[in-house]
Amino acid sequence: MWAADAADLSLLHFLTYAGANNGLQRLISTRGGAQQSRIVGGSQRIALALATELGDVVRLDAPVHAIGWRPDGAEVRTDASAVRAKRVIVATSPALAGRLAYDPGLPADRDLLTQRMPNGSVIKCMAVYGEPFWRADGLSGQGVSITGPVKVFFDNTPPSGSPGVLLGFLEGNQARRYGRLDQAARRQAVVGCFATMFGSRAAHPDLYVEKVWADEQWTRGCYGAFLPPNTWTNFGPALRAAVGPMHWAGAETATRSMGYMDGAVLSGERAAAEVISALGGATPA
Numbered sequence: 234m235w236a237a238d239a240a241d242l243s244l245l246h247f248l249t250y251a252g253a254n255n256g257l258q259r260l261i262s263t264r265g266g267a268q269q270s271r272i273v274g275g276s277q278r279i280a281l282a283l284a285t286e287l288g289d290v291v292r293l294d295a296p297v298h299a300i301g302w303r304p305d306g307a308e309v310r311t312d313a314s315a316v317r318a319k320r321v322i323v324a325t326s327p328a329l330a331g332r333l334a335y336d337p338g339l340p341a342d343r344d345l346l347t348q349r350m351p352n353g354s355v356i357k358c359m360a361v362y363g364e365p366f367w368r369a370d371g372l373s374g375q376g377v378s379i380t381g382p383v384k385v386f387f388d389n390t391p392p393s394g395s396p397g398v399l400l401g402f403l404e405g406n407q408a409r410r411y412g413r414l415d416q417a418a419r420r421q422a423v424v425g426c427f428a429t430m431f432g433s434r435a436a437h438p439d440l441y442v443e444k445v446w447a448d449e450q451w452t453r454g455c456y457g458a459f460l461p462p463n464t465w466t467n468f469g470p471a472l473r474a475a476v477g478p479m480h481w482a483g484a485e486t487a488t489r490s491m492g493y494m495d496g497a498v499l500s501g502e503r504a505a506a507e508v509i510s511a512l513g514g515a516t517p518a
Contacts, residue, residue: 234250234260234261234456234492235250235353235405235456235457235459235492236352236353236354236355236402236404236405236408236454236455236456237353237354237404237405237459238405238406241351241405241459241461242459242460242461242462243460243461243462243463243464243465244462245460245465245466246459246460246461246464246465249465249491250459250491250492253487253488253489253490253491253492253496254267254489254490254491254492254493263375267493273392276494279494292311295311295312295313295314296311296312296451297309297310297311297333298310298311298312298333298334299333299334299335299336300321300323300333300334300335300336300479301335301336302321302335302336302337302476302477302478302479303477303478304477304478305319305478306318306319306320306478307319307320307321307477307478307479309321318478319478319512320478320479320480320508320511320512321478321479321480322479322480322481322482322501322504322505322508323479323480323481323482324481324482324483324497324500324501324504325483326350326352326452326453326457326458326483326485327346327347327350327458327472327481327483327485328347328350328351328352328453328454328458329451329452329453330347330481331344331347331348331350339476340471340476342468342470342471343471343474343476345467345468345471346464346468346469346471346472349460349461349464349468350458350459350460350464350485351454351458351459351461352446352447352452352453352454352455352457352458353404353405353454353455353456353457353458353459354404354405354406354408354409354412354446354447354454355402355403355404355408355446355447355454355455355456356402356403356404356408356411356412356419356443356444356445356446357400357402357443357444357446357455358383358400358401358402358403358419358423358441358442358443359389359398359399359400359401359441359442359443360398360399360401360423360424360427360435360438360440360441361396361397361398361438361439361440361441361442362396362397362398362399362434362435362438362439363395363396363397363439364394364395364396364397365388365390365394365395365397365398366397366434367388367397367399367431367432367435368388368397370431370432372431373388374386374387374388374389374390374399374431375387375388376430376431378426378429378430381403381407381426382403382407382410382411382422382423382426383401383402383403383407383422383423383426383427384402384404384407385401385402385404386399386400386401386426386427386430386431387399387400387401388400396439399427399431399435399438401423401426401427403419403423408445408447409447412445412447412448416443419443420441420443423441423443424436424438424441456492457484457485457492458485472485472486473486473503475507475511478511480504480507480508481504482497482500482501482503482504483497483500484496484497484500486500486503487499487500
């Protein structure tokens with residue numbers, strides 16, 4: 234869930250996160266739980282559909298590097314342009330939000346919070362086969378290992394039934410350790426785990442694909458951020474508190490479904506309501 238080790242995060246964060254998601258059992262469960270459903274065609278279909286509806290107002294290839302702000306408005310700056318607005322919603326992870334240049338600088342509590350909210354460490358690994366052979370062996374393709382380095386396994390075969398795809402995650406210290414190696418070494422380790430779990434046929438995939446999320450410029454880790462010890466107690470109130478015309482959204486700021494896509498949507502609705510209220514409009518019930 235956090236792509237982190239127990240020593241990395243606080244007990245208070247564990248309890249906060251579990252409470253926002255209706256308990257630990259729901260978080261770790263597939264059937265009836267947070268791990269149950271996938272989106273056919275990939276989660277990007279949601280963003281693509283929204284972008285189509287919004288049209289030309291969506292600006293691509295224009296990463297924001299700086300925000301100049303005053304009590305009555307802000308200027309969002311990219312390499313090629315600047316956009317002025319009365320209010321701004323920042324919906325990146327706190328770690329990435331902390332890398333923006335602010336003029337004037339953020340209040341100390343907010344800045345120190347972003348320094349203390351790292352994203353998790355995870356490498357998503359998939360092995361592709363001609364068919365999901367494990368099903369014929371009576372296996373679900375789902376598993377948990379206490380040895381690793383892959384400790385969580387899923388059947389990621391598409392709805393059509395082919396090709397067969399096994400999915401495994403390197404997380405926390407294992408992701409950091411194997412992230413320092415080359416892809417060939419990671420492939421050997423990961424495919425070896427698949428073979429241990431599902432038999433010798435898993436040792437010979439047709440294709441191996443991976444994503445090292447810590448290497449991605451616009452995420453710098455996954456699945457989201459977590460709070461280490463003493464962070465909630467010292468800096469927690471700064472997580473959602475607006476700073477001048479700037480409001481904070483994203484799955485990490487959700488009070489329900491924290492860390493998940495539906496939590497991100499709820500956080501967007503909360504931030505939008507804050508903006509409407511600040512502009513003197515009626516906040517939706």
